[in-house]
Each structure stands twice: as C-alpha cells, then as structure tokens.
Amino acid sequence: MNLNSLKYFVDVVKLGSFTAAGKKNLVAQTSISQQIQQLENYFDCLLIDRSQNPVKPTKEGQVLFTESEKLLNQFQILEKNVRKSTTRKIRIQYSSIMDIQLLDKLLDKVTKKQDFNFEIEKVSLSNISKYLNQNKYDFAITFDSEFYQESDIETLTLDQGKYLAGVGSHHPFYNLSSLTMQQVYSSLLIMLSPQKIGKSYQLMLNRSLDKKYHPQISYLADDVESELLLIQQKKLLGFFPEHYPLNLNNNLIKLIPIVDNPHRYKIVLAYKQENLSQVGKLFLKAAKEIVP
Template identity: 25%
Template sequence: MDTRKLEYFVEVVRAGSFTRAAERLHVAQPAISKSIQKLEDELQLILFDRSEKSVTLTPEGKVLLGHAQSILGSIEEARKEMEELRGLERGEIRIGLPSMYGSFYFPQIIKEFKKKYPSLLISVVEEGTLQVRKLIERKEVDLGIIDFDHAGPEIEVIPLLTEEMVACFPIGHPLAGRKSIPLQEMIHEPLILFKEGYFQRNLIMETSQTANIVPNITFSTNQLSLIRSLVAEGIGVTLFLRVVADSDPQLRSVSLNPPVFLHLGVGRSRNTYLSKASQIFLEFLKDRISHGFSTSASATLTTKSIPYGYPDA
C-alpha cells in the first residue's frame, strides 16, 4: 500500500472534497481521484460515498481512516526523530567502563562532551575490561574501554593510554617500602580484589595457576572506593592502576617485578552500526587522544599505529 495514496485519502477526508484536497496538496484534481480509485481497487472496497454533493466516508472508509492516520503519524514521528538525530538534538551513547578508568579519566571527558552536546544521553555500564569486551560482543553497549591486547578479532580498538598496574599496601605494611615485588610473592598476602571480569583479578588468577599457588582472596567487590578503604585500614592488599594508587595518601604503591602494564583502548563491534551520537562521541575521544587527556603523570598516551583486533590471550 502506497503511503502517498493514504496521504491523498486522509486529505480528501479533511477537505471534504477532491477539489479542495487537490488545492491543499498542490496536485491536479484528476491525480487525486485516480489515486483514490487505485486504492479502492487495491483494497476491493468502496471508501467514499460519491452519491451526494459532498464526499462522505463509507463504513469501510472510516475503518481505513483510523489506520491511515496512525501510519502517517508514525512516519512523521520517525522523520522528525531522524532529523533530531542528524542535528544531534537527541540520542543515547551506551558505554562500558572499568571502575578505575571511569573514576579517574572519565568525569572530565563527560563534562567536556556534555558542554558541547548537552542533549545527548550517556548511559554507563560499569564492569571490568574483560566483561566490557563481552558486552561489546553481545551489542549491549556501543563503545567500551577495554584492554586492547585482549580485544578479539570482532572488536575494533582505538588505543587510548598505557597505565602501570602496581601492588598497593597500607602505610606501615612490611612490603610497602619495597622498590618492586614479584606478583607470586604478593599472592600469599590477604587479597582484596574486584570480582570476575576485571583485568586485576584475572592477572592474579593466571599467575596463581602458573605458580600452582592458591591465592589468598579475602574480599571481593566491584566498589573501587570500598577496596581503597579496606586496604588503607590494613584488611588486605590489592592491585591498582598507578593513577589510582598514587592519588590516595593512605596507600603505598610498589611496582611489580616484572612490571605489568594495562593498555587501554576504546572498542566497538566491527559488525554493528554505530549510531550518530556514538560516532560523535568516538570522534570526540579521538580528538582528546590527539591532544592528550591523561590526568596522571604516570600514564603514557598511546598514539602509535597498531593493528586492531588482537586474539584473546
């Protein structure tokens, strides 16, 4: 069913005659009559009672009028919504963020982006880098901050920065004064970790399996602030990005031996259409990369060209 025929049909009803409808639509009157005739032939129903001077709807025409108005209304809403999206008057960006990155890098990025695009909605899902990768693969988020060394072939990644992962101890801990510490040695300490799906926990578990050691995990949570507080109180030790550890005067950071670095990038599915709003946000991030957006002296901005889509380790 041609929507133009429906437009003519509704306008004839509004105008009360074929002639006035043609005048309003700036169309020749025979074209209107021919279109309505074709519509009736297609439906095999009579829509207008033409026996009177004024055009009136038949019962069948009245039923079609409700559907036609609904269809044309939906089309108009879709048109307006597409116009709004083109003009970035609305749109949602779904982003997966690890806790440590989100807490220390993202607030300023969001602040600057919202100043430029105040009408766009940003929805954040807070998970570990490994879980964020799965969210991207399942198309539950549009963009996600992940470890680009473990991106997978289905994900395109733009490198953001490289940050050191360090051991964190409370003030006065026997290991707090060390220049470096093997991760295998740290595993024997009471560990306070993020839950599954975080790079930090995965690193501990892989190292434990390799060394055939059962890790001493005493507490698990996804709350960054809670982990910091528990470590500061001497309940246990943890692994943090250096930017997190060095921002808390109650914690002491020690490099791992050998050192461990987390290479962060913004990932998107190669097989999914990226909305206009998400495209704009991605371009915004690229611009921040080119100008440097690190909030930590220890963070190294990654600008070199690398192949996208590393296989899983």
C-alpha cells in the same frame, strides 16, 4: 497479513511445532494458530500439514516459507539502516572511577569540536562486553582485558600502565621502595571479585601461573572501599593501576612498584563498528583525532 504473521509462520516451519513457536515468541499457542489460519485464509490454501508430527509445510507453504525468510531478512536490514541514520544520544557505559575520569577528559575535548548528546551509565565490568555485543550501548570505557578474544570489538587506547602493589601502614613491606615478584606472591593477597572485575581476574591469575607464581588469594572484595579497609586491617596486599585517582594516603595505603611485573593494563574506548549510527561514527572520528 502482517510481518508478525509471517515471522510466526517461519518459526512454526523451522521448529515443527505451534507450541514451540509460541514459546519462542512469548505468545500463546492459540495466538500462533490463529495467525497461521489468517494466512491460510488470505492465500486461500493450506500452508501447514497438521497431520504430521513435527508439522510440515505443504507445497504452497514451502514457497511462502522461502519468500517470507527473504522478506524478514530484508526488513531487518531496512530497520537497522533506518536506526543508524536517526540522530540520537550516544550511549556510553563505564565501570570504575578511572573510566569516568578519562571519559570526562575525552568528552571535554570532543565537545569543543562538535556538540553531542550523551547517555552515560555505570555497569558491572563483567557485563560490559555482553552489553556492547547486544548493542545496548554504542561505546564502553573500561579495561581492555574485558574484550579478550572479542575480535569484532575494536578499541582505542586512552591510558595504560603497570599494576602496583598496595599495602597498609602495618604491613612489613610498607617502607620498601620496590618489591620483587617473589615478595608479592609470598604475601596474603586480596583482589576484587570476578563478578566485579570480569575477565581481568582470570587473566591476572593466568599471567601469574605462567611465571610459576601461585597467588595466595585470601579475600575477594566486592568494591574498592572494602578492599582498602581489608588491606589495612588484615595486612593484605592488593593490586592497583599506577594512575589510580583515589588519594590512597588518606586510607594509609602505599602503592609500591613491582620489579619484573608482568601485570599491565590498558583503559580503552571500545565499540563495534557495525553497530554505530552516523552520530556514533562522528563521535569516534572526533575521539581518534584527539587521542595520541
């Protein structure tokens, strides 16, 4: 008898089917049947009434089902606690050049206080929240809009500011020192695609509509390089964070402040407290001591 046998048994009872339990566990139905048969041999009694459809546990099977659920739940807690106490690399995900530059500054300060091992990976912004919830990463550095309505994800603000309008040298707004919201939304716009910037896309649209502005989005770009090219070549207007690190002048792009601009951003260090290992908690403590 092993934990897998008990898990298969519990799934058969819950789903009422050997076939469904096999599909859930990605094993053949015959393997499920063999495991249940081994349990019945071990306890020397019938555990599943196969004459019914869906199948039902016998009286003895119901006792085993109740106790097996308790045992499996306890094992999950045990496994989680052991993993948390094991020293391992801190897994961090990011999505943009702004994120990685802020991460570089943060790690430079944190590692002066304590030595950590890191595993850092760039991922699509639209996946960051999902991966954090799935515990594929311990932390994420990105725009806070991606965690909108994610109440169990906590954040630490690393940078914040306003979005500016970006126009090319051939755009009629190029020589202006500021723009009104009316001017911005009278222009043809370009934005990064929802697949690229996740929830930020819809939130920006919602803020605009709340102010009774209707964006004329003519192009959706899959990357910043394409966006910069199209801004210049198609005389479009795009949006950039005011602390954007690229040298936009080399691309003949000018960033212009927007009067009464409702579009703000925050770049945050995001995490789920319940998923952090001991070393993850130490890193978070060090980061909080550094960030104002």
